[in-house]
Amino acid sequence: MTNPASPASIDVSITFEEISLNGSLVIPEPAKGLVVFAHGSGSSRFSQRNRFVAEFLNEAGLATLLFDLLTSEEEDIDLRTREFRFNIDLLTDRLIGVIDWARQNAQTAGFPIGLFGASTGAAAALGAAAARTSRVAAVVSRGGRPDLALRHLAQVRAPTLLIVGGKDSVVIELNQQAAAKLLVRHRLEIVPGATHLFEEPGKLEQVAELTRDWFLHYLAGS
Template identity: 60%
Template sequence: MISQSVVVPVGGESLAGDVMVPASARAVVLFAHGSGSSRHSPRNRMVAEHLRTAGLGTVLMDLLTEREDREDAWTREHRFNIPLLGSRVAAVIDWLEEQSDTRGLPVVLFGASTGAAAALVAAAERPDRVLTVVSRGGRPDLAGDALPRVQAPVLLIVGGRDQEVLRLNQEAARRLGVAHSLRVVPGATHLFEEPGALEEVADAAREWCEDHLG
């Protein structure tokens, strides 16, 4: 297992991240956080740990710099800047291709909340590098015109009690021109805090990745 903290240069800024790659990893999962979250998100870290048991590497990145994060805490101006977040996810995909431990590995994008929109934008920008996209309680509708340009298959996971987000996911799914699946976790709310809900998300993500890795 290769485990390291990294700093990725992106457009004159620096983004902090944590990379863990098991020996003989079959793919690497890049997490795109949203709505004021960061690489320290306990929910994404739990899912990442689950995916590593399936032989997948994980990359948890901050998509905002420390300065931007402080600004966003007051203004919330950056967390909804999908073009900015999407461009940074794409830049991290490029960086992964330059690293000896992840070069050539298929990339899975795992987006939560607004991070799902950023992941879909990046998938549209890097069609040759992205194997698939998984969204957890995401806002794929915010990807806008990028949705019909996505070429990778998409898994949308939504809580059954997260009714407005479920509606938005259903509308976004109709705009996708690729294979996709909408998985509803019964009884779960937006953060999947109910007992067993997040485990169901992790299982669904793992199975989806394994299916597309063949």
């Protein structure tokens, strides 16, 4: 049963540069900031893990925007060829467009913005943060591939939290390499006993709690 106190999700169409991306916007009342989600390869705005984290943030008074990085036509092509899901430059440009849209949209224009990236979406989040230093206030990566944005990391000005599962040894190493390139305040948080997707009992809750605390501190000053 849906909690009647939960804020409603609003379907939005994010249009820029002659493309249109589908999104789901939730704004609790009052909202302390906006977190924009960038999903991982082969996923979408319907990612169950991202939606779990988003609902956790909504309960803490943070607005969330989940959106599809690809258009419907591109998703159809990518399902067959996988040609877009690792195109980090394209994904970064899409996220930058969404950030600019959020700053102009009447419902979200006044919010400080945080970025939450999963897997390849984390690379897009860091690239977008480097490109919009005055607009992005914080970044969180979940099981991310920040190494795919190495050339942008020195330009990131937003405090960055990198969350990795303790059993995800390859991604831990990649995140350690990326963390060494960050010149801004950052933290690498390793969740003990968790694999790449944080599927073990209680592990995704730990991710959500870490994410909430980071964004509340840097978006809301609490």
